[in-house]
Amino acid sequence: MSDLRTELKEKIIEQLNLEDMEVADIGDGDMLFGDGVGLDSIDALELIVMLEKDYGIKLTDPKEGKKIFVNISTMADYIEANRTK
Amino acid sequence: MKKVFIADDQLITPLGFSSEENIRALKNKCSGIKKQSQKSISPTDFYASLIENDQLANAFSVIGNPEHYTKLEQMLLLAVGGILQRHPSLALEKTALIVSTTKGNIEALDENTPFSNKKAKLYELAATILSFFNLKTEPIIVSNACISGGLAISIGKRFLLEGKHDHAIVVGGDLVSEFIFSGFNSFQAISTEPCKPFAKNRSGITLGEAAAAILLSCDNTLQSENSVFVLGTASANDANHISGPSRTGEGLFLSINSALEEAGIAPQEIDYISAHGTATVFNDEMEAIAFDRVGLFDTPLNSLKGFYGHTLGASALLETVVAARSLQNDELYPSLGFDSEDAGGVSKPVNVISSTEKRKLKTALKTASGFGGCNVALVLQKANLATEKQIVSVEENKQQAVFIQDYVHLKDNVLSHAGKTVYSDDSTKEVNLFAKACYEQLEMKYPKFHKMDTQCKLGILATETLVKKHRKHLSENTALVLSNNASSLDTDEKYMTGIQHKENYFPSPAVFVYTLPNIVLGEISIKYGLKSEQAFFVSETFDADLLVDYAKVLLKTKKTDRVICGWIDLYNHSYCVFLCLLSLEGKTPLTKENLTTIYNQNYE
Numbered sequence: 001m002s003d004l005r006t007e008l009k010e011k012i013i014e015q016l017n018l019e020d021m022e023v024a025d026i027g028d029g030d031m032l033f034g035d036g037v038g039l040d041s042i043d044a045l046e047l048i049v050m051l052e053k054d055y056g057i058k059l060t061d062p063k064e065g066k067k068i069f070v071n072i073s074t075m076a077d078y079i080e081a082n083r084t085k
Numbered sequence: 086m087k088k089v090f091i092a093d094d095q096l097i098t099p100l101g102f103s104s105e106e107n108i109r110a111l112k113n114k115c116s117g118i119k120k121q122s123q124k125s126i127s128p129t130d131f132y133a134s135l136i137e138n139d140q141l142a143n144a145f146s147v148i149g150n151p152e153h154y155t156k157l158e159q160m161l162l163l164a165v166g167g168i169l170q171r172h173p174s175l176a177l178e179k180t181a182l183i184v185s186t187t188k189g190n191i192e193a194l195d196e197n198t199p200f201s202n203k204k205a206k207l208y209e210l211a212a213t214i215l216s217f218f219n220l221k222t223e224p225i226i227v228s229n230a231c232i233s234g235g236l237a238i239s240i241g242k243r244f245l246l247e248g249k250h251d252h253a254i255v256v257g258g259d260l261v262s263e264f265i266f267s268g269f270n271s272f273q274a275i276s277t278e279p280c281k282p283f284a285k286n287r288s289g290i291t292l293g294e295a296a297a298a299i300l301l302s303c304d305n306t307l308q309s310e311n312s313v314f315v316l317g318t319a320s321a322n323d324a325n326h327i328s329g330p331s332r333t334g335e336g337l338f339l340s341i342n343s344a345l346e347e348a349g350i351a352p353q354e355i356d357y358i359s360a361h362g363t364a365t366v367f368n369d370e371m372e373a374i375a376f377d378r379v380g381l382f383d384t385p386l387n388s389l390k391g392f393y394g395h396t397l398g399a400s401a402l403l404e405t406v407v408a409a410r411s412l413q414n415d416e417l418y419p420s421l422g423f424d425s426e427d428a429g430g431v432s433k434p435v436n437v438i439s440s441t442e443k444r445k446l447k448t449a450l451k452t453a454s455g456f457g458g459c460n461v462a463l464v465l466q467k468a469n470l471a472t473e474k475q476i477v478s479v480e481e482n483k484q485q486a487v488f489i490q491d492y493v494h495l496k497d498n499v500l501s502h503a504g505k506t507v508y509s510d511d512s513t514k515e516v517n518l519f520a521k522a523c524y525e526q527l528e529m530k531y532p533k534f535h536k537m538d539t540q541c542k543l544g545i546l547a548t549e550t551l552v553k554k555h556r557k558h559l560s561e562n563t564a565l566v567l568s569n570n571a572s573s574l575d576t577d578e579k580y581m582t583g584i585q586h587k588e589n590y591f592p593s594p595a596v597f598v599y600t601l602p603n604i605v606l607g608e609i610s611i612k613y614g615l616k617s618e619q620a621f622f623v624s625e626t627f628d629a630d631l632l633v634d635y636a637k638v639l640l641k642t643k644k645t646d647r648v649i650c651g652w653i654d655l656y657n658h659s660y661c662v663f664l665c666l667l668s669l670e671g672k673t674p675l676t677k678e679n680l681t682t683i684y685n686q687n688y689e
Contacts, residue, residue: 016595019535038532041329045272045594053591062273 004076015050016043028073036071044069056084089242090314090468091299092252092307094406095167097160098295098393099134102144103167108410111418112441116392118279118291126263127270128587132279133261134293134394136160149217155190155200158213160296161258168254168300169218172307175300178221181250183241184211185233185257186226186398187601189572191264194581207572207623214256222250225631226623228572229603230455231361231395232320233257234297234402235463236620239318241301243638251304258296259397264577266292267584268597272328274365280395282362282388282420283369283437284427290363293394297403312468313409317348319644320618322610323458324561328598330367334375336460337452339616341379343644348464350448352380355464357417359408359451362388363395364422368454373431381450382434385442391421401453405463408449412467417442456598457607459619484641488671492651492683493551495523495543495662501688502550516660520546531612538576538599540569540655541608547664548609548649555666561616564645565606566635568622571656572602605653618644627652627663629680636667636675652684 009023012032016039030036033044047069051057057079059065068078096103099117100110110117117134126133142151145159148166161184169175186207193204203209211224227237234257241253259265269275269290276289300307301315321339323331331337345352358381360372369388376382389404396403411418423437451463494501498519499509508526513519520542524534527549534545544567552559576599583593598604603621610616618639622631636648651664663684673679 017535018532020532040326042327042536042595042598048273049271049591049593 004079005072008072008075011050011054016046026072029071032069032071051079054085055079057082087246087303088314088316089245089301089303090308090312091409092302092312093168093171093300094409095164095298096295096403096406097136097164097297098403099136099293100392102163104406104410107407108414111392111407112416114419114421116279116421117293118391118394126261126266131266131275132291134291135261136294154213155193155204157190157258157260158210160294161210161214161256162217164258164296164298165214165218165254165256168298172300175252177219179251180220181222181241181244181253182211182215182220182224183237183253183255184214184224184226185237185255185402186210186228187230187233187259188262188265188397191577192260192262194578205574206570208570208625223628223630227620228398228601228623229621230457230459230601231397231400232453232455232459232461233398234400235405235451235453235461236320237402238299238301238315238405238463239320239461240620240635242315242318243642244634245301245303247634247638249634251302253301254298255301255402256296256298257399257402259399260294261292263584264581265397267592268580268594268600271592271594271597276364279422280364280390281422281427282360282364282390283373283430283435284364284423285430286427287364287366287369287430289365291390291394293396295393295396295399295403297399297406299402299406308468310468311413313412314466314468315463316350316466317344317346317464318462319343319347320459320461320620321616322607322619323460324610324614324616325458326611327458327604327607328456330371330454331458332371334371334378336458336616337372337375337454337462338378340460340462341375341450341452344450344462344464347642348466350464354448355381355384355450356444356446357408357411357449358384358386359404359449360386360388361453362390362420364388364390370431371454372452373433373435376435377433383436385417385436385438387418387420387438391423401451401461405451405465408451409465412446412449412465415443415446417444417446456601457603458610459603459606484637485669487637487640487667487669487675489673489675489679489683490666490668490671491551491555492663492665493547494686494688495547496660499688500546500550504686504688506688507550514658516655516658517542536595537608538596540573540575540653541599541605543655543660543662544605544653545608545612547653547662548613551649551664551666552613558647558668559613561614562645563615563647563649564618564639565609565615566620566622566632566639566648566650567606568624568628568632568652569602569654570623570625571654572623573600573604575656576600627681627684629677629684633675633677633680640667640669
């Protein structure tokens with residue numbers, strides 16, 4: 001379980017170009033959007049691409065993203081439940 | 086007193102290859118949007134408004150061989166050809182050619198195309214038009230996202246009022262390609278049904294392709310009794326986000342007010358608005374807010390995207406033609422896709438036109454907005470009821486002396502300021518690594534930097550160096566006029582790697598947003614709070630003529646009090662950046678010779 005969380009943090013830092021951040025800087029419960037990690041609307045779209053590309057999950061309704069991407073934990077839980085890769 | 090008007094127009098769209106045919110189709114509520122099944126554009130069926138290739142080739146074969154020209158070239162050549170055919174004695178050496186496009190012949194990058202990949206360069210597209218008709222002036226290419234067509238009209242009008250030319254052929258066009266379709270799709274921006282601008286359940290854009298051309302002139306002999314004048318134009322940046330529009334409609338609000346002020350028109354005098362209305366949730370909401378802020382909540386408005394789809398580089402130009410004809414015909418055309426049950430789709434009241442209506446019309450407002458936070462507004466007025474009001478006349482404004490106050494170069498892995506090296510690093514050939522090193526050297530602390538494409542990073546580094554000394558002089562009123570050779574081709578190729586192989590088909594929205602050269606204008610605007618006039622030009626080499634003339638006209642007409650202008654070019658690991666600050670004070674007078682000398686200068 002915790003491997004996936006670390007993996008997600010690494011992926012987010014790399015794919016979203018969060019150069020000044022390290023895995024240790026992102027808490028499992030930190031808000032990804034808004035004041036926490038500070039991701040924006042384009043990052044949200046990139047996360048949707050990442051879900052499909054790396055975990056084989058195609059979001060049928062992109063608005064679902066709001067609930068899935070709250071923090072690393074919610075993301076990891078969703079991926080564990082739905083991944084096909 | 087000189088005024089600029091639209092002397093002629095030509096539309097090449099799925100609704101017809103003449104402007105008259107197009108208007109008839111609008112009156113009959115015939116949309117160009119159809120369900121398409123084209124695997125070369127999208128793996129699944131989609132809605133779009135496309136020009137039929139055979140129909141186009143047939144029409145084009147009257148003037149040239151369709152096998153020698155790309156689809157886009159055929160469209161643009163037919164559009165320009167129509168106008169030239171009706172004006173055989175137009176003085177070509179006094180006629181500007183202004184070309185508006187976002188992606189041009191982007192498909193020429195594909196190995197499978199029969200055309201040379203040189204055609205992907207936007208100035209080659211303009212050169213094709215130039216040589217086909219033996220036109221005589223250096224083309225001006227405007228590539229500024231979806232406001233390009235409106236901005237091109239604004240630029241043409243400004244140059245005509247300055248006497249740089251007597252006429253201008255302004256032509257714009259774009260295609261629906263896999264590149265563009267996949268990109269907007271990665272933004273979840275494409276509606277699964279035909280788009281519904283301003284409607285409650287709108288869910289995104291429908292793409293379209295079209296070409297449009299107009300002949301702008303200030304020559305009375307070309308005027309007719311109901312010519313439509315371009316009385317006021319303005320552009321402004323939201324300085325908010327590179328893809329999402331300002332929640333307060335800031336840039337659009339500023340543009341509309343500036344255009345109205347130049348035209349000497351009060352908001353209540355606007356009879357009709359041709360909105361951008363792309364049918365995304367955010368765009369239409371932003372427009373409604375901006376119109377409301379100006380006091381236009383009751384003015385009849387439409388979006389033509391329900392008929393044509395979003396035609397990108399053609400859109401503002403095509404829609405201006407329809408708006409002008411609307412004025413001339415005293416007819417309001419419907420906003421297709423909006424019915425009575427669609428009301429309440431935006432948080433401010435909007436008066437959406439639901440069916441063709443005869444009405445006395447005099448003055449129209451055309452607006453457009455685009456990626457990079459750009460916005461443009463045009464005020465159009467029909468001649469026979471034109472007021473004698475004094476426009477904030479260019480003739481009243483005197484050209485004050487303009488100076489090159491400061492400048493920066495970034496080339497050969499050297500960042501230099503006013504000729505003195507600030508930082509150099511020849512240890513790496515990788516542009517991106519050099520950019521990162523500069524960022525650290527300048528101690529920037531701006532996390533957004535790392536998300537930018539390399540071309541934008543170079544632009545931000547140069548701007549940061551340039552403005553350090555002048556921060557207190559910069560205001561949101563500082564204009565930004567940039568240019569380059571390769572538009573966004575460096576990033577375009579990077580984006581294409583995400584869509585080239587069907588087994589690994591993952592278009593990236595974060596890359597796609599940078600496949601427009603004007604995004605660097607947006608990034609600079611956001612960081613430094615610039616909300617004024619902006620433009621992105623593409624030319625084969627640094628065009629001092631164009632930059633000097635355009636900066637001067639912006640300053641003279643008081644659209645701005647300072648201009649940051651220059652060149653930001655990157656392609657295939659080779660780059661060159663030059664920025665200068667132009668103002669009404671300084672030591673070095675702004676002349677073409679001085680600017681060229683400084684551009685070519687080496688660092689110490």
